[in-house]
Amino acid sequence: MTSPRTFLLLQGVCSPFFFRLGQALRSRGHRVFKINFTGGDWLYWFGQPAWSYRGSRKDLGPYLADQYRRYAITDQILFGDCRPIHRPAIELALACGVRTHVIEEGYFRPYWVTLERNGVNGYSSLPKDPDWYREVGKQVPEYRQGRSFSHSFNIRAFHDVLYHLAGFYNPLFFPGYRTHAPVNAAVEYLGYIRRLPTLRWHRKKDDQLLADILRQGTPYYLLPLQLSSDAQIREHSRFANMAGVMEHVLASFAAHAPGGTALVIKNHPLDAGLDNYPRMIRRLEQRHDLKGRIHYMETGNLGELLRHASGTVTVNSTVGLVALARSCPTMALSNPIYNIPGLTYQGPLDAFWREGEKPSGRLFRFFRNTVIHTTQVNGGLYSRDGIGMLVANCLPLLEAEHSPLEEIG
Template sequence: MSSPKRSFLFLQGVCSPFFQRLARRLVADGHRVAKVHFAGGDIAYWSRQSGRAYRFRESLAALPAFLEEIRQRHGVTDQVLFGDQRPIHRAAIASARADGVRSHVLEEGYFRPFWITLEQEGVNGHSLLPQNATWFREVAPSLPALPRPTRFRSPFRVRATHDVLYHLAGLGNPVLFPRYRNHAPVTAPVEYAGYLKRFTQLRFWKPRDARRIASLIDEPRPYFVLPLQLNSDAQIRDHSDFSGMPEVIEHVMASFARGASSDSRLCIKNHPLDMGLIDYAGLIARLERRYGLEGRIVYLESGDLNALLKHATGTITVNSTSGIVALEHGCPTIALSRPIYRLDGLAFKGTLDEFWRQPTPPDHDLFRCFHKTVMHTVQLNGGFYCRPGIDLALDHVTRRLEAEVSPLEALL
């Protein structure tokens, strides 16, 4: 059942036309829409037809009062944003909650590649999904069967083009938004230079890494997998106790040296979108010598993660969605922070030192309940970058935003 017409305030979105198209859809359905611009890229991916826009040019401390004035002026009932850990969004969510305004947070999907996430108030470590395995077992049987997703192809070049255009528009920030500070710890030119260098090297790494993966799978020795997350990821910076991936790598390798059997190996695989700004190979080689692990560490810059996880003895992650992929394969998994899948019966609840000796497979029935519930409540078929993905997402997100009660709220 659709709600009465509402008033939506849009904050920062993803680097693509998705937000402006979503706003137009809501306006066409009779809702009111306003937008706050924080940077030049926000202006580039907005239009007058999408709704009235305001520019925020002050320091972060002035943002709550600025937003409160706009909410009152437009009678805002809901605000929409991408990612809950940008400094401007943390302040906006807190002030909206105090005003009784709902925050709808969009993010990349927990299950990929054909899904996106939409939750109220926060995602990942701030998700409203209960950290209670019994709850998932109880609610899943009453939920309808999951439909098959509509598949689409989302070329990386499309996403990269949107990103470049967004940051080119940001060249005007010193004049238009003099106090704006990007939430990303790395500037766009440095990021692009890193990608260019790394992607030119991938063609040399892929054959080598394919051989290393085949060797790991074919040999009878047990192996564990540590899939790296992006060092700049908010999941690491804001939702974990680690300062970055180098600290994660050292923590895991030190524990592996203490607790793992002498015949086991540790495979560390880089993230496919890593910018190449950290010499992980060099770091791992130094730690290998420090902890006496020569010959027991395999480092990959590329390769088929699904094949690795399917045959692995166990997987170690901080809070990556690769942990969900590992659980899908029935692979014992330990999470070093508190992602949504850190449930009794899914993720290993002991210490990392204990995990090497006692890797416990996830409960298949519990994972089925978890998967069905998460998909029903906070996952929507679609994407943020290519036209087919955006078209799908618009239909599903619009219906979810217009509903009086979200599926998760109904279950809670």
């Protein structure tokens, strides 16, 4: 057992995970404090004592510094390092000698969750040196898919709706809070209500489209769309949204891809349908004279698409990791953790269409094992058994003086 520490929990995920984590830390002799920023935070803290921050973002730094000092905070835990309330908290903690533990959706889903110190994704401390992974990869265990647990979209959706319903009272009880999301939750829900019932029809149509492409023997590249609202697009790429990504990729495809090849564009499974992608794509087809070469899928079997694709173009989606695992040539348009020589294509997009090469299977195995060993925790954020597993597996990492990545050096 390590010496008792004092943990401060900031904004968490839309689930009981932070509550159960706080309980577990207390049971191990640590002091735990919580700051609620929204009605959803308050709801999912289940009536336990907590501070409520009602001020503005500009006053948050002095408030946090005072709490750090007054209560001798040693560690803070937060979900998502790109939220406006979390960026200044991370920078302040570094200056004050407070450890920051960032939790985020896993790099290797669905049975892993990311836990890193100070930052994840674009702010991750993971190196980009392939030789480092080749060396470290020989020392770490071989990881499989992780222990499984129940998980479903319905459980996640239930927690999300409940969290945002509680946010209805934010103007009254948390007047200084401004959401990090660019789209109002109610607008997103209306989009889902309209889109979800159509997916069964789209799935049949998309499966038939892929079967037709394979039967005709048409070589194709895959462009998996991300959510325009995702921090990975807004904070860690040069694109404002998916419209800009498609404009960039289709212009390059039209000018440089081999004749007779096609581009399959697959929508994100959690897209709310607020943007009319088919209309955007038709306009781009006409602008770049690509009629008949662009295929849009609302759903689509990702595994089958990657298995037959000549290459995958992504900004920084975790689909890139799935593509690498399936030995599919991959181009990253920003700088995700897997944008490493030997894994992704390092030249310009214009050349990728003809020069993209398969990733090194050996390097990817070393990379995957190392990333899981240093940053991934087996468990889930939403279901009861997934949360229980995640809490138990997080505790030794939160209590450790040095993170697994720091231990490896």
